[in-house]
Amino acid sequence: MRLYRFLTGPDDSSFCHKVTAALNKGWLLHGAPTYAYDAQAGMMRCGQAVYKEVDGADYTPETKLGDY
DSSP states (O other), rough: EEEEEEEEESSHHHHHHHHHHHHHHHHEEEEEEEEEEEEETTTEEEEEEEEEOOTTTTOOOOOOGGGG
């Protein structure tokens, strides 16, 4: 099964730590990071898609992606 997540966060070190934690759990980067202005919050936001191949599991909408 292939899992997909889109990680988002403010443009600060917490976003980098979130992506680093995912990479250390076996997630792989998918595409380039994104960077956009959040007018409502008045700040820049980052995003990065990640994916992971998992054997022996079946996907359902109830799958908790953060558990992998």
